[in-house]
Amino acid sequence: MSIGENITEFHNLLQKTPCKLVAVSKTKPAALLREAYDAGQRDFGENKVQELREKPSLLPTDIRWHMIGHLQTNKVKYIAPFIHLIHSVDSEKLLEEIDKQALKNSRVIECLLQVHIAQEEHKFGFDESELDALLSEIALARLPNIRIVGLMGMATFTDDVTRIRQEFRFLKGLFDKYRVINLDNVKMREISMGMSDDYGIALEEGSTLIRVGSKIFGPRIYL
Numbered sequence: 001m002s003i004g005e006n007i008t009e010f011h012n013l014l015q016k017t018p019c020k021l022v023a024v025s026k027t028k029p030a031a032l033l034r035e036a037y038d039a040g041q042r043d044f045g046e047n048k049v050q051e052l053r054e055k056p057s058l059l060p061t062d063i064r065w066h067m068i069g070h071l072q073t074n075k076v077k078y079i080a081p082f083i084h085l086i087h088s089v090d091s092e093k094l095l096e097e098i099d100k101q102a103l104k105n106s107r108v109i110e111c112l113l114q115v116h117i118a119q120e121e122h123k124f125g126f127d128e129s130e131l132d133a134l135l136s137e138i139a140l141a142r143l144p145n146i147r148i149v150g151l152m153g154m155a156t157f158t159d160d161v162t163r164i165r166q167e168f169r170f171l172k173g174l175f176d177k178y179r180v181i182n183l184d185n186v187k188m189r190e191i192s193m194g195m196s197d198d199y200g201i202a203l204e205e206g207s208t209l210i211r212v213g214s215k216i217f218g219p220r221i222y223l
């Protein structure tokens, strides 16, 4: 199947759901993103600032760019002018820098807080007690140029479907808990969960943004 056909298939799948597709185009050249664009895809996810600095100028301006990878504070400035949504906020320090760069660009940048839901040690993200602390009014009042609109998580890399489902369910539980918060800069509406191998489970567990790469663009080759 072609990239365009893959996009159409996902759009059909999501048609009657509240979930949207973020096409994860990391490592892929602009020509392949263009194929997805021509099939109607407008949301693209990248995990490297370098690629986010290169690709937008090669592609139509109505694309919404999502940052889904670990973001270093010293690189926020490069994406602050245009980034649509940062899925991978994993520290208060990063949030402060995004706020600062958003102000410089006279905009509000929408962010998701990355939650550590997997078994693996190395995955980035907050745990529940850290989220509780961060989402207290006092801490966030100083940051008027960010808006926290939801949570993002990555399940454990495993064939154990039950385990993946539990992890997504845990993330949805946190989302429901924080959904009642209604601050100027905290209004939860998105749960970013589900990738090529587990988006089906994520959809069943309430995902609103699936981040799919290889199922659309084919396997990635890292040189």
Ligand SMILES: *Cc1c(COP(=O)(O)O)cnc(C)c1O
Pocket (backbone or CB within 6 Å): 024, 026, 047, 068, 069, 154, 195, 196, 197, 211, 212, 213, 214, 215
């Ligand atoms: C690469 C990546 C994806 C997409 O992975 P696939 O398995 O190719 O769908 C989703 N989310 C994040 C954070 C990623 O880094």
